[in-house]
Structure formats: structure tokens, C-alpha cells
Amino acid sequence: MSKNKAKQVQSVRGMHDILPEDQKYWRYIQKKIEALIEYYGFERFSTPILEQAELFTRSVGETTDIIAKEIYTLKTKGGDVLALRPEGTAPTVRAYLENGMHVKPHPVKLYYLDSMFRHDEPQAGRYRQFHQLGLETIGDGSEAVDAELIFLANKLLESIGLDNYNVQINSIGDQNCRPAYIKALRDYFRNRSKNLCANCKVRLKENVLRILDCKEEGCKEAAKEAPQMVDFLDEHCRLHFKHVLEFLDEAKVPYILNPYLARGLDYYTRTVFEFVPDENASSQSTLIAGGRYDRLIEQLGGSKTPAAGWAMGVERIILAMKEKQVHVPDSGPKPKVFLVQLGEAPKRKALPLFESFRKAGIDAKSSLGRDSIKSQLRIAHRLGVRFALIFGQKEALDSTIILREMDTGVQETILLDRIVDEVKKRLKDKPIAGPLPAMAEEDALAKH
RNA sequence: GGGGCUAUGGUGAAGAGGUUAUCACAGCGCUCUGUGGCAGCGCGGUCACGGGUUCGAUUCCCGUUAGCCCCCCCA
Numbered sequence: 331m332s333k334n335k336a337k338q339v340q341s342v343r344g345m346h347d348i349l350p351e352d353q354k355y356w357r358y359i360q361k362k363i364e365a366l367i368e369y370y371g372f373e374r375f376s377t378p379i380l381e382q383a384e385l386f387t388r389s390v391g392e393t394t395d396i397i398a399k400e401i402y403t404l405k406t407k408g409g410d411v412l413a414l415r416p417e418g419t420a421p422t423v424r425a426y427l428e429n430g431m432h433v434k435p436h437p438v439k440l441y442y443l444d445s446m447f448r449h450d451e452p453q454a455g456r457y458r459q460f461h462q463l464g465l466e467t468i469g470d471g472s473e474a475v476d477a478e479l480i481f482l483a484n485k486l487l488e489s490i491g492l493d494n495y496n497v498q499i500n501s502i503g504d505q506n507c508r509p510a511y512i513k514a515l516r517d518y519f520r521n522r523s524k525n526l527c528a529n530c531k532v533r534l535k536e537n538v539l540r541i542l543d544c545k546e547e548g549c550k551e552a553a554k555e556a557p558q559m560v561d562f563l564d565e566h567c568r569l570h571f572k573h574v575l576e577f578l579d580e581a582k583v584p585y586i587l588n589p590y591l592a593r594g595l596d597y598y599t600r601t602v603f604e605f606v607p608d609e610n611a612s613s614q615s616t617l618i619a620g621g622r623y624d625r626l627i628e629q630l631g632g633s634k635t636p637a638a639g640w641a642m643g644v645e646r647i648i649l650a651m652k653e654k655q656v657h658v659p660d661s662g663p664k665p666k667v668f669l670v671q672l673g674e675a676p677k678r679k680a681l682p683l684f685e686s687f688r689k690a691g692i693d694a695k696s697s698l699g700r701d702s703i704k705s706q707l708r709i710a711h712r713l714g715v716r717f718a719l720i721f722g723q724k725e726a727l728d729s730t731i732i733l734r735e736m737d738t739g740v741q742e743t744i745l746l747d748r749i750v751d752e753v754k755k756r757l758k759d760k761p762i763a764g765p766l767p768a769m770a771e772e773d774a775l776a777k778h
Numbered sequence: 779g780g781g782g783c784u785a786u787g788g789u790g791a792a793g794a795g796g797u798u799a800u801c802a803c804a805g806c807g808c809u810c811u812g813u814g815g816c817a818g819c820g821c822g823g824u825c826a827c828g829g830g831u832u833c834g835a836u837u838c839c840c841g842u843u844a845g846c847c848c849c850c851c852c853a
């Protein structure tokens with residue numbers, strides 16, 4: 331009896347579908363972005379999913395986890411090594427240089443909302459293909475830029491309806507003052523290396539800064555009295571940092587100084603920051619992170635150009651919204667009219683009729699595949715429409731149609747020519763009330 | 779790279795070492811081309827895959843895979 335069903339092909343590990351019922355979150359976030367980010371002068375743009383792998387090794391840094399273990403690379407038949415982009419800043423800078431954007435008035439302010447790829451273990455709010463909103467301000471080294479970016483990140487989360495996070499901030503200096511700090515740090519940890527975890531022993535050679543935010547007990551203990559970057563900042567960096575903080579104070583953006591915050595990408599200089607959930611949130615993954623990268627444009631072959639930016643994990647934002655039960659408006663207005671057709675002739679005439687409702691700006695639905703009036707009315711009911719139009723053989727012959735008020739069940743036969751106007755008139759007289767469909771929606775939400 | 783939990787129709791659940799594997803909702807079909815808020819009836823599961831224990835396993839054990847989650851790291 332059991333027919334041999336073909337084996338189903340599954341999605342790739344760590345990749346997920348974004349289903350219709352979740353689209354409203356995306357639409358909602360996108361609207362907030364447009365309202366806020368575009369108002370502040372950022373223009374949307376996009377880069378290809380694939381880049382030369384070298385772009386990332388040269389910018390993000392070979393020893394970072396993102397490059398060392400998470401990047402997806404592939405070799406073309408011609409022998410090029412390409413990579414699925416794991417982040418958006420390097421491609422942005424590449425596009426900035428390649429398209430000669432340096433001749434535009436500076437700063438150039440860009441944003442993107444695109445897929446990124448990292449071969450990481452999937453878990454809460456972490457996918458191998460995920461989406462980032464990224465902002466980049468290129469060509470302005472002033473403190474105001476850092477502050478504006480952080481301010482916008484904060485405003486964006488606020489406008490989305492999130493408030494259970496902290497803004498952590500630090501300065502990691504620049505090429506002038508950081509080496510001295512790195513040296514001091516290395517000396518410091520070298521004396522305590524026996525207490526460090528295996529990872530951190532490697533970091534001691536390759537990336538000492540990262541030992542600072544290691545979560546291993548021994549490392550945390552060892553890091554307790556580690557020298558802090560603030561004490562090593564040269565005059566320029568110190569003032570820059572100070573001014574950024576003053577801007578934030580002025581803009582009433584609350585922040586926490588985290589002297590040990592060090593980002594996982596090599597291109598950062600001076601200001602770095604992270605928006606992390608506070609203790610009340612069940613998730614602990616960073617929502618937004620970014621900083622200044624004054625050297626990156628040079629590193630990628632451009633002239634000396636300061637820049638700063640951040641990226642937000644969209645899936646994480648949606649997760650946080652669901653956790654917080656942020657109310658997201660419905661995807662669209664409910665249909666007002668359902669067209670019930672019975673039989674061949676009415677079915678044929680239904681399509682033009684349907685189209686005349688669309689032209690009149692009235693949202694109508696129908697189910698042309700179905701035959702019985704019962705099942706069609708049931709669907710009409712479920713959709714929560716105000717009117718059902720019943721169009722059978724009789725009506726098709728007389729060029730009439732039955733207009734049924736779903737609430738009362740009262741029916742009236744209307745001339746076919748007049749039906750659109752009649753519906754329009756009734757909708758105007760008594761606009762639909764009742765949050766019934768919205769409630770159903772919330773129930774569906776609660777299940778998630 | 780390390781670890782934890784889980785796997786039963788589409789979804790959510792229940793279930794027992796033994797011959798028809800329950801239930802709810804959804805889907806589809808029919809009753810039914812003429813009236814919607816629980817109408818009736820029917821159809822969907824080799825109980826994830828592979829192996830072991832056993833007379834017998836979907837149930838117990840091991841492995842694999844996948845999902846969820848934690849560490850690491852990150853958005």
C-alpha cells in the first residue's frame with residue numbers, strides 16, 4: 331500500500347526559511363530603518379554575495395575566527411578563490427574604492443540590509459546565512475560620526491520597541507598607541523600564562539586583546555588587573571574617546587564603559603561598541619556591534635580615509651522582539667469582500683468582476699478552485715470579510731449578484747453593474763470595526 | 779573544536795516490549811452548484827536513518843543524521 335515516496339531534500343544546515351507569517355517582522359524593521367536611517371542621510375546599496383576571499387583576509391584579519399574557521403570559500407574553475415561575504419564592511423569599502431565614491435561629498439553614508447554567511451554552529455539567533463543591517467560613514471574622522479552612529483543604533487532599537495540591552499563602549503587606540511598597550515598586555519599575561527586556557531595561550535601570541543573578554547574562569551581571574559587601553563591612549567585618541575562620550579552624554583545615550591571590550595575584527599581603531607542584552611533578556615547574543623576603522627581604506631588600496639560603522643543582526647532583533655512580544659502591525663488590511671462563484675459561467679465572469687474591485691481599490695478575495703457554496707462561505711468567514719458576493723447561474727443570467735452582509739446574514743440582490751459602487755458606498759457608511767483577525771494573529775504569535 | 783536535550787501524520791501532543799499507534803487542529807476528497815461561527819464521512823504516519831538486544835522493537839541499547847540549546851566566537 332505504501333507508495334515509495336521520494337526522499338525529501340532538506341535545507342542546508344544552519345540555513346533557514348523566512349515564512350510568510352514572519353514577513354511582517356521584516357517589513358516592520360525595514361520601515362523603521364527607512365524612517366530613521368534614511369532620514370539621517372544614509373543611502374541603501376548592495377554588494378554581491380561573493381567576493382574575492384582576499385578582501386576578507388586582508389581586512390578582517392587571518393587570525394580572527396571569522397576568517398580562520400567560519401568563512402565559506404570556493405574555488406572557481408579559473409582558480410580564483412572566492413568567499414561568501416561573512417560581513418559587510420570590507421565589501422562596502424571595496425565598492426567605495428571601485429566605484430570612485432571618494433569623489434562624492436564626504437562623508438559618504440551608506441547602509442545595507444543583506445545576507446551574510448558564516449560557518450558557525452547554529453544556535454539561538456545564530457544562523458549560517460543571516461541578515462545584517464550595516465551602516466558605514468566613510469570619510470569623516472570626527473567624534474560626531476562615532477556618536478551619531480551609536481545614537482542611531484540606540485534610536486533604531488528604541489523605535490523597534492526594544493529596551494532591554496546595554497551599550498558597551500571602549501577605545502582600542504590606533505597604530506600609534508596600541509602597540510605599546512599590546513606589549514604591556516602581553517608582558518602582563520606572559521607572567522600569568524599558566525593560568526590561561528589553551529585558546530588564550532594561542533591568543534597570547536596572535537591576538538592578546540582577545541584574552542580580555544575570554545569567559546574562562548582562569549582567564550577572567552588573570553585579566554582582573556590587566557592594564558587598560560585607556561591608560562595607554564595617546565593624546566589624540568584620548569581626546570577622541572572623551573569627545574565621543576561627551577556627545578553621547580549630550581544625546582542622552584546611556585552607555586557602560588567596558589575597558590576590556592575588544593572586537594573580533596582586526597580593522598577596528600579607536601572607538602568600539604556593542605549593544606548586548608541585559609540580564610533580563612534570556613538571549614545573550616550581541617544585537618549590534620561596530621566601531622571606527624580609520625586604517626581599512628588604506629589597507630585595501632585607497633588613500634588615507636577615516637570611517638566608522640556598525641552592523642545589526644536582523645534575526646536576533648526579531649528574536650528579541652518575539653521575546654518581548656513587541657506588537658507588530660498586521661501585514662496589511664484584511665480583505666473586505668469575498669467572491670463566491672457557483673458554476674462554470676459565473677466562474678468565467680468572476681475574473682473581470684474581481685479586477686473591477688481591484689481597480690476600485692477594494693481588497694477582494696476568492697477561491698476559484700472551489701465549487702460548493704458552503705466551503706466558499708466558510709473561507710469567507712475565516713478571512714473575516716465584511717461582504718460575500720454570491721454569483722451563481724441565476725445571477726449570471728440576470729446580470730445580478732447577491733450581496734451578503736456577513737455579520738447579519740442579510741442578503742440583497744444587486745445589479746452587476748452597480749455592485750462595485752454599492753460595496754464602496756457601504757464600506758464608507760460603516761467602516762469595519764472589530765479586532766477579530768488581529769487577535770487570531772496574536773494567538774499564532776504566542777505559539778512561537 | 780567541546781558539551782546538553784530532543785526526534786511519533788502538515789502542526790501540537792499522548793502512548794505501550796506483542797497483532798487496527800491514539801487525540802486535537804490544519805490540509806485534501808466526497809456527501810454537495812445554492813448559504814459561513816464544532817454538519818457528516820473518508821484520505822494522509824514504513825513512530826528520523828543504520829545496527830544491536832529479544833521469539834518479537836516504533837518502545838530498551840549503540841551509532842548516524844537533523845533540530846534546539848550551551849561553551850567558544852560573533853551580528
